[in-house]
Amino acid sequence: MEFLYYFGDVFTPVSFGLLLLGTIGGLILGATPGLSPTMAVALLIPFTFHLAPVQGLILLGAAYTSTVAGGAVSAILLKIPGAPANIATTLDGHTMAKQGKGAQALQLSFLASAVGGVIGVLLLIFLTPVLAQWALAFGPSHLFWLAILGVTVIGSLDSASVVKGLLSGCIGLWLATIGFDDIMGAQRFIFHPALGGGINIIAALIGLFAIPQVLTMFAKGRNATNAEVIEVEKHSIMDAVREILRRPKALSIGTITGSVIGLIPGVGGQIAGLVAYDQTKKFSSEREKFGKGHSEGVIAAESANNAMVGPSLVPLLTLSIPGSPTAAVLLGGLLIHGIFPGTDLFDNHPDVAWTFINSMLIGQILMCIFGLYVAGLAARVAQVPQSVMAAVVLGLAVFGSYSVQSSMGDVYVMATLGVMMYFLERFGFSAAPLVLGLILGPIAEANFIQGSMIAGATDGMASYFLTGALNIVLIAIVIASIAYSVWMELRSRRYTSKEEIMA
Amino acid sequence: MNYVSLPRVQHIVASGFIAAVGMWVAWVSYTQQPAEAFLFPRLISTVFVVLAVWTFVKAILGWTKVGHGVSRRDFVWLLPGLIVALIYIFWAAKALGFYTAGTIAFFLLLSFYDPAPHGEAKTWIKRVIITAGFLAVMYGLFAMLLKVYTPREIFF
Numbered sequence: 001m002e003f004l005y006y007f008g009d010v011f012t013p014v015s016f017g018l019l020l021l022g023t024i025g026g027l028i029l030g031a032t033p034g035l036s037p038t039m040a041v042a043l044l045i046p047f048t049f050h051l052a053p054v055q056g057l058i059l060l061g062a063a064y065t066s067t068v069a070g071g072a073v074s075a076i077l078l079k080i081p082g083a084p085a086n087i088a089t090t091l092d093g094h095t096m097a098k099q100g101k102g103a104q105a106l107q108l109s110f111l112a113s114a115v116g117g118v119i120g121v122l123l124l125i126f127l128t129p130v131l132a133q134w135a136l137a138f139g140p141s142h143l144f145w146l147a148i149l150g151v152t153v154i155g156s157l158d159s160a161s162v163v164k165g166l167l168s169g170c171i172g173l174w175l176a177t178i179g180f181d182d183i184m185g186a187q188r189f190i191f192h193p194a195l196g197g198g199i200n201i202i203a204a205l206i207g208l209f210a211i212p213q214v215l216t217m218f219a220k221g222r223n224a225t226n227a228e229v230i231e232v233e234k235h236s237i238m239d240a241v242r243e244i245l246r247r248p249k250a251l252s253i254g255t256i257t258g259s260v261i262g263l264i265p266g267v268g269g270q271i272a273g274l275v276a277y278d279q280t281k282k283f284s285s286e287r288e289k290f291g292k293g294h295s296e297g298v299i300a301a302e303s304a305n306n307a308m309v310g311p312s313l314v315p316l317l318t319l320s321i322p323g324s325p326t327a328a329v330l331l332g333g334l335l336i337h338g339i340f341p342g343t344d345l346f347d348n349h350p351d352v353a354w355t356f357i358n359s360m361l362i363g364q365i366l367m368c369i370f371g372l373y374v375a376g377l378a379a380r381v382a383q384v385p386q387s388v389m390a391a392v393v394l395g396l397a398v399f400g401s402y403s404v405q406s407s408m409g410d411v412y413v414m415a416t417l418g419v420m421m422y423f424l425e426r427f428g429f430s431a432a433p434l435v436l437g438l439i440l441g442p443i444a445e446a447n448f449i450q451g452s453m454i455a456g457a458t459d460g461m462a463s464y465f466l467t468g469a470l471n472i473v474l475i476a477i478v479i480a481s482i483a484y485s486v487w488m489e490l491r492s493r494r495y496t497s498k499e500e501i502m503a
Numbered sequence: 504m505n506y507v508s509l510p511r512v513q514h515i516v517a518s519g520f521i522a523a524v525g526m527w528v529a530w531v532s533y534t535q536q537p538a539e540a541f542l543f544p545r546l547i548s549t550v551f552v553v554l555a556v557w558t559f560v561k562a563i564l565g566w567t568k569v570g571h572g573v574s575r576r577d578f579v580w581l582l583p584g585l586i587v588a589l590i591y592i593f594w595a596a597k598a599l600g601f602y603t604a605g606t607i608a609f610f611l612l613l614s615f616y617d618p619a620p621h622g623e624a625k626t627w628i629k630r631v632i633i634t635a636g637f638l639a640v641m642y643g644l645f646a647m648l649l650k651v652y653t654p655r656e657i658f659f
Contacts, residue, residue: 050649161569163554163561167521170551174528177544186540189531218584219577222618387616388633391609394588395641398596398605403651408597415592419585427517428570445543452542 003125006354010362015058018051019359022062023366027374029063030070030082032389035213037067037083038326042209043393045202045333046400053337053349057356060333062363064326065117065309069367072109072302073375077102085305088273092290092297099293106375107240108295109302114368115244116255116303120310121361123259127311128357131318132346140451141465145474147444150321152478154328155433156485166482168429172437173444175199175417183449194409201332203401203410204417204438208431209329210397211418217390237372243295250280250296251303258307262324263314276304310360317341317353320443325432331439336404510572514562517572518555525555587611601653602642610634 010016022044029040041060048056071082076093089109096105138146151173155165178189179198190196217223244251257276280300281290290297313330315321320341322328331341339345345353401414421431455464465471529548532541561567573581587608595604613633619626645651 047649163558164569167551167554167558170525170547170554171521173547174544174551177547181540184537184540186535186537188535188540188544189528214588215581215585218612218616219573219581221576221580222616385617385619387613387618390584390616391612392637394591394612395605395609395637398592399601399641399645399651399653402596402601402653403645403649406652408654411592411596415589419589423517423573426570426573427514428567448543448546 002129002350003354003358006351007358009054009351009355010058010359015055015355015359018055018059019062019363020366020370022059023066023363024370024374026063026066027070027073027367027371030067031073031375032082032384035067035082035389035393036209037064037071037085038324038329039209039213039393040067041326041329041333042205043396043400045205045329045336046403048333049202049336049404053334053339054352054355056333056337057330057352058359060330061356061360062366064330065306065360065363066367066371068305068309069110069113069117069302069371072113072298073106073371076105076109076298077375085273085308086301088277088301088304089298091277091301092292092294093301095291095293096295096298101293104240104243104295105298107237107372108243108298110368110371110375111240111244112251112254112299112303113306113371114364115251116258116305116307117309117364117367118361119255120259120262120307121357121364122310123263124310124313124317124360125357127314128317128353129346131314132343135318135342138470140447140454141468142470142474144444144447144451144465145471145478146319146321147440147447149474149478149481150315150319150440151433151436151444153321153481154325154436155430156482160430160489161428162482162485162489164428165430165433165485168424168431169433169437172434172439173441174437175204175434176438176441177445182446192412194407194412197409199413199417199438200401200404200407200410201439202336202404203414205329205332205435206397206401207414207416207418208421208435209325210393211415212422212425212431214390214394214397215419215422217386220386223386244299247296247299249283250299253280253283254300254303255307257300258304259311261304262308262311272304272308273301276300306364317345320440322436322439325435328432328435328439332435335439510570511562511565511567513572514567514570515559518559518562518567522552522555522559525551528552583615584612587615597654600655602638602646605641606634606638609637 010019026037026040029035030037041063044060044063048059051059068083068085071086072089072093073082075081075086075089076097079090079094081087081090093105093109096102151169152166155169156162174189176199178195180186180196181188254276257279258272261272261275277290277297277300280296281287284290284296286294286296312322312324312327316327316331318341320331322331334341334345339349339352397414397418398411401410402408404410421429421434425431451464452461455461458464466475525548528544529552532544532548535541558567591604591608595608598604599607610630613630614621617626617630619629645653
């Protein structure tokens with residue numbers, strides 16, 4: 001119950017102000033199609049650099065939570081999911097809005113998000129310290145395999161092609177080695193003066209997540225947002241609460257599915273929402289109403305995608321393995337303040353860890369309260385032309401990456417990585433494993449070098465890195481995640497081929 | 504004669520480029536000294552090369568299933584924006600100053616990609632107002648709030 005001790009720290013004027021700012025801003029950004037939660041958090045990191053670590057994390061955490069929920073606004077009122085996590089919400093949410101029940105759909109979505117989100121954060125509160133203590137038993141070889149596991153799990157599960165996902169991870173690991181070697185001081189791969197200090201994580205995060213979005217908007221041309229906002233009429237909040245209470249099955253299936261999926265690195269909110277929707281439909285006595293504006297569809301999808309947020313931070317805060325691309329960006333936010341996840345975080349910076357986690361709990365409630373008020377405004381912002389959005393994001397990316405170290409080199413790195421990532425994405429590569437490689441690369445290398453020194457003085461490399469129960473378990477998980485993804489890829493291809501033949 | 508589709512050629516070029524980068528990384532890792540500093544790069548570059556060559560061979564054989572490449576239509580629309588962005592980042596930001604260059608780039612991009620009519624004075628006034636708003640917000644955020652010192656501006 002250590003977290004209760006730090007509850008008051010959330011309510012200091014600056015912290016609470018940032019929590020409010022992150023929540024309201026996140027709701028509006030989340031509602032904007034094309035601005036993903038990951039990109040929103042990446043663009044916010046330069047601002048947190050000038051804040052105390054805990055305040056910076058509060059802002060990022062609030063933005064993460066509320067962008068996921070905010071995506072429901074455009075999904076319901078415009079039929080455009082603000083983020084992939086809100087795809088399932090569109091199925092029934094927009095139909096409800098067309099039937100004149102837009103306000104009810106929004107209320108249900110924010111209430112369900114808050115319930116799912118609170119339970120997800122409680123899971124984070126109770127699981128994290130246990131796992132962090134367990135992580136104390138990890139030596140360099142285990143930490144090396146954990147870092148590799150982080151890259152391979154995201155690389156294989158988050159990508160459409162396993163080989164390209166793993167290759168993206170390798171590119172990220174290589175980018176992490178650019179600069180001066182920590183032990184020997186040797187220059188590595190410095191082919192431009194801008195790379196002398198290595199690749200700045202914040203500049204890289206902004207470039208990898210923001211610039212491809214900007215270029216995608218450019219490639220769409222003069223694209224007018226033709227989606228019409230459905231006006232919402234007043235609806236009693238108490239009726240929405242009663243409706244939620246009448247649908248405990250949808251709420252619990254959504255929350256449990258989201259929480260479990262959140263714990264699995266690399267799976268993400270989109271899968272959580274769709275699986276929860278599908279399972280709720282299967283177990284519902286009114287399954288014929290799904291897709292025709294049924295409240296259970298909205299409740300299941302939204303409780304799941306927000307329940308996923310808390311648990312997705314469990315592997316991040318304990319083992320340094322981000323459970324989602326946004327969690328990877330949060331890891332970048334921690335590292336720039338010199339804070340390393342795991343036992344160090346809970347032993348040496350408990351104020352930072354617990355205040356951040358508590359703020360996410362309070363943030364869920366604030367998100368529910370403000371979500372209902374800013375939904376109309378957020379839907380209007382979602383109609384802002386992409387030309388404006390692209391130019392604004394480009395400006396923020398340039399100023400943001402420069403502001404971290406007042407270095408033009410960081411701006412060049414940001415732009416180069418961003419343009420490269422746009423073209424890589426067009427060829428089936430994914431930014432998430434590349435970012436994971438870039439962030440976990442230094443952890444993997446430091447433990448690999450430390451392990452190889454221990455191995456040199458003991459039984460040799462093979463014995464040190466490949467034997468021992470924990471090493472074998474971690475290697476087995478690495479292989480299993482890759483094998484599972486290969487099997488899934490082959491299966492989906494066979495399925496697609498059959499469909500092509502039938503067509 | 505075999506017909507080679509555009510995405511297949513693009514896949515070959517893209518994966519060939521990545522394979523070349525992988526080989527360069529491996530070559531540097533295995534030839535540069537001190538060897539201890541390149542222990543980890545050697546490990547990852549080996550995997551990098553294997554995966555990159557595998558992807559390249561698949562692209563040559565036409566087995567690539569993921570990724571649609573860049574269509575001509577997308578490229579034509581992308582190119583003006585990309586050129587403006589690259590000039591802004593790699594030359595204008597330093598030469599003209601962040602705020603001056605940022606404002607010019609913003610106005611150019613907004614004007615080019617805006618779906619609103621380009622022949623009406625009203626829409627141009629709107630674009631100028633939006634650009635002025637952008638400049639005010641960026642200056643307020645970065646110069647006044649975060650106190651970021653940017654390269655000297657050409658006009659002020």
